[in-house]
Amino acid sequence: xxxxxxxxxxxxxxxxxxxxxxxxxxxxxxxxxxxxxxxxxxxxxxxxxxxxxxxxxxxxxxxxxxxxxxxxxxxxxxxxxxxxxxxxxxxxxxxxxxxxxxxxxxxxxxxxxxxxxxxxxxxxxxxxxxxxxxxxxxxxxxxxxxxxxxxxxxxxxxxxxxxxxxxxxxxxxxxxxxxxxxxxxxxxxxxxxxxxxxxxxxxxxxxxxxxxxxxxxxxxxxxxxxxxxxxxxxxxxxxxxxxxxxxxxxxxxxxxxxxxxxxxxxxxxxxxxxxxxxxxxxxxxxxxxxxxxxxxxxxxxxxxxxxxxxxxxxxxxxxxxxxxxxxxxxxxxxxxxxxxxxxxxxxxxxxxxxxxxxxxxxxxxxxxxxxxxxxxxxxxxxxxxxxxxxxxxxxxxxxxxxxxxxxxxxxxxxxxxxxxxx
Amino acid sequence: xxxxxxxxxxxxxxxxxxxxxxxxxxxxxxxxxxxxxxxxxxxxxxxxxxxxxxxxxxxxxxxxxxxxxxxxxxxxxxxxxxxxxxxxxxxxxxxxxxxxxxxxxxxxxxxxxxxxxxxxxxxxxxxxxxxxxxxxxxxxxxxxxxxxxxxxxxxxxxxxxxxxxxxxxxxxxxxxxxxxxxxxxxxxxxxxxxxxxxxxxxxxxxxxxxxxxxxxxxxxxxxxxxxxxxxxxxxxxxxxxxxxxxxxxxxxxxxxxxxxxxxxxxxxxxxxxxxxxxxxxxxxxxxxxxxxxxxxxxxxxxxxxxxxxxxxxxxxxxxxxxxxxxxxxxxxxxxxxxxxxxxxxxxxxxxxxxxxxxxxxxxxxxxxxxxxxxxxxxxxxxxxxxxxxxxxxxxxxxxxxxxxxxxxxxxxxxxxxxxxxx
Numbered sequence: 001x002x003x004x005x006x007x008x009x010x011x012x013x014x015x016x017x018x019x020x021x022x023x024x025x026x027x028x029x030x031x032x033x034x035x036x037x038x039x040x041x042x043x044x045x046x047x048x049x050x051x052x053x054x055x056x057x058x059x060x061x062x063x064x065x066x067x068x069x070x071x072x073x074x075x076x077x078x079x080x081x082x083x084x085x086x087x088x089x090x091x092x093x094x095x096x097x098x099x100x101x102x103x104x105x106x107x108x109x110x111x112x113x114x115x116x117x118x119x120x121x122x123x124x125x126x127x128x129x130x131x132x133x134x135x136x137x138x139x140x141x142x143x144x145x146x147x148x149x150x151x152x153x154x155x156x157x158x159x160x161x162x163x164x165x166x167x168x169x170x171x172x173x174x175x176x177x178x179x180x181x182x183x184x185x186x187x188x189x190x191x192x193x194x195x196x197x198x199x200x201x202x203x204x205x206x207x208x209x210x211x212x213x214x215x216x217x218x219x220x221x222x223x224x225x226x227x228x229x230x231x232x233x234x235x236x237x238x239x240x241x242x243x244x245x246x247x248x249x250x251x252x253x254x255x256x257x258x259x260x261x262x263x264x265x266x267x268x269x270x271x272x273x274x275x276x277x278x279x280x281x282x283x284x285x286x287x288x289x290x291x292x293x294x295x296x297x298x299x300x301x302x303x304x305x306x307x308x309x310x311x312x313x314x315x316x317x318x319x320x321x322x323x324x325x326x327x328x329x330x331x332x333x334x335x336x337x338x339x340x341x342x343x344x345x346x347x348x349x350x351x352x353x354x355x356x357x358x359x360x361x362x363x364x365x366x367x368x369x370x371x372x373x374x375x376x377x378x379x380x381x382x383x384x385x386x387x388x389x390x391x392x393x394x395x396x397x398x399x400x401x402x403x404x405x406x407x408x409x410x411x412x413x414x415x416x417x418x419x420x421x422x
Numbered sequence: 423x424x425x426x427x428x429x430x431x432x433x434x435x436x437x438x439x440x441x442x443x444x445x446x447x448x449x450x451x452x453x454x455x456x457x458x459x460x461x462x463x464x465x466x467x468x469x470x471x472x473x474x475x476x477x478x479x480x481x482x483x484x485x486x487x488x489x490x491x492x493x494x495x496x497x498x499x500x501x502x503x504x505x506x507x508x509x510x511x512x513x514x515x516x517x518x519x520x521x522x523x524x525x526x527x528x529x530x531x532x533x534x535x536x537x538x539x540x541x542x543x544x545x546x547x548x549x550x551x552x553x554x555x556x557x558x559x560x561x562x563x564x565x566x567x568x569x570x571x572x573x574x575x576x577x578x579x580x581x582x583x584x585x586x587x588x589x590x591x592x593x594x595x596x597x598x599x600x601x602x603x604x605x606x607x608x609x610x611x612x613x614x615x616x617x618x619x620x621x622x623x624x625x626x627x628x629x630x631x632x633x634x635x636x637x638x639x640x641x642x643x644x645x646x647x648x649x650x651x652x653x654x655x656x657x658x659x660x661x662x663x664x665x666x667x668x669x670x671x672x673x674x675x676x677x678x679x680x681x682x683x684x685x686x687x688x689x690x691x692x693x694x695x696x697x698x699x700x701x702x703x704x705x706x707x708x709x710x711x712x713x714x715x716x717x718x719x720x721x722x723x724x725x726x727x728x729x730x731x732x733x734x735x736x737x738x739x740x741x742x743x744x745x746x747x748x749x750x751x752x753x754x755x756x757x758x759x760x761x762x763x764x765x766x767x768x769x770x771x772x773x774x775x776x777x778x779x780x781x782x783x784x785x786x787x788x789x790x791x792x793x794x795x796x797x798x799x800x801x802x803x804x805x806x807x808x809x810x811x812x813x814x815x816x817x818x819x820x821x822x823x824x825x826x827x828x829x830x831x832x833x834x835x836x837x838x839x840x841x842x843x844x
Contacts, residue, residue: 022570032569032749135567135712135714140559140562140567145734146730146734147454148443148447271698290439290729291720291726292720292724292726293721294557295720297718298715298717304712305713308712308713309567315566319742322456324455
């Protein structure tokens, strides 16, 4: 029986969850995996705080050195959250050859190169299943199941809060602000919801996923980001008429050696597996040339789903002959500055002869062709109607250029939403 | 760089796929994983056969000993299919301490105890991701991601042929026989479709999945099995009126220490993630107490998806400090002889006063309560109408006992279909 001493950085609800799982499943893990984990020290902010699971007082410390400088500890589990001091603690742990298991997407995505380099230089392991989509083993799939694949795209519902909001907007026709308020009341959205609704949280995760998918480091700053605050019930309803469901997707693709990594509201066909992912669930849809299409669905957040992933990483770390580290090419990643997709365009247009011809000629000028068009309702008091178009596959730059040329007196754009999975 | 010599047992389309992936991704695997695989010998049935990928002649042999007795070879990959000689070749390989990577659900499920025991006694590894659901990393998830979970249920669409047939019956209202003929013409069903449509293929996979989920050996003979040959377009249509979609599911549950493992046509709510799994796709839905609900979706068959899984197993086998083997309790598995679920019952009943009261009283006698009932169409020339019931959760034994008591002159049962995921 191998015995491994471990330390915790942080002991909030996730940390307590890990403690609880290790206590409960320790004997089973010893029997099945041949390894026993002993928690030596737990760094906490406040020694006296009431916790969700009873933890022996002598394990707690408020001095990070007692974990990081403890020569007995060979694996450090980090679930403090936030950028600092988590990132520098992880780096210190790796520098002393300790393996790090983390749930911290923000620190990992923001300091990716530094963290991975330090791990490599010191032969230390780095495990981060819990940092992306909670219990869903998507990191494991990318690193350990799809090695012999050329991955062409990764599309994911990787933020539960926004999926909850959009799912309710879809099912109830409710307005964004109303559902957000409800989500806040239910604890599904933060009092300041910016990180979720503006797509920052999804961008961290997509940076990690796309880096693994394409073996190039995709910095979080390179991820195009557009949140859901501008999404209207009208867009959701118009999309439904075209058989489309609105989701906040992280989309990563490689085309012609250029990488697209973008987080934005996205329509998917209502028959697409991602369309059926409701509530606060997460799902990641991957296409690889050998494996074909795959989807991984589950709870993307929550103490116990995250703890489940952390413990699986801990066991994996202990079982490896050598720690695999994400293989990233040396050449920098070339990000795409434009991409082709189907576009949903909703606009107010003057309800008079010749307007449609003018719109069509603007699109034609930029090589954009219209796949379908519907007019919603009758003209308002100013003589404007709602027009909704779907384009064929077209460059986003071309679509926006065409729309920019439309005279305000004749029409104005309400929204442009990308469509994927068609 | 570690160098590992490997041998193949079999070299049909899957074997050629593995060869191709190793040739294509070899350099990348060497760089990322620190291991190089060298194929030493390939057992084939016929040396001169034309193959889908060019393989150097000197690697081929029709003598199994050249693989099994080759002391250089430390990992044997088996994709011959069928029970024998595959099972005895695997056992021989394990006996000489070689690790086995296999895609063979039939041999593995049929000889589980013997194969696992031999592997354990000789410290050899046993990897079988490709044996269940092709590219979907469901074995990896069960063994390596959900170790710290008490799994309560596993429900899967684990046979692509039957899912293709049922999906088309659902979308087109077509008859079973017509779609089966089409599937045969398209190569999606075998000329003798028994293994798929009667649920044998799914039973092998469910035996493996439920053994891993509950840490008890669930022999394939203990899996309750009912195929789709009796399913009618009328049942599919009636189910839709209740918001239900018909699938052939493998269902495994543990309740009160008893294990249910059953393969049968099953209605799931049309909003359930499994309901949206169309075409020949596979998906496995798992519930664990820590991870919550998860679903894994993808291509359950095909040369390249299967080869993708085999190569991932090969890399995993090479990276392990010690080979984990499925941990199974010593006590034998107690199989449930009855189970509770919602039942869909379609019957012909005499269209006259008192019949419904009689039916209801039979159900009541056995403690079965009716959740809803619809009458389909008008009475036929004999004065019989189609009645469709949904029960509340009820023991299957009770439902069948109640129905057995119904006098033929008054009514006869058309079909009883279990409903899960409600």
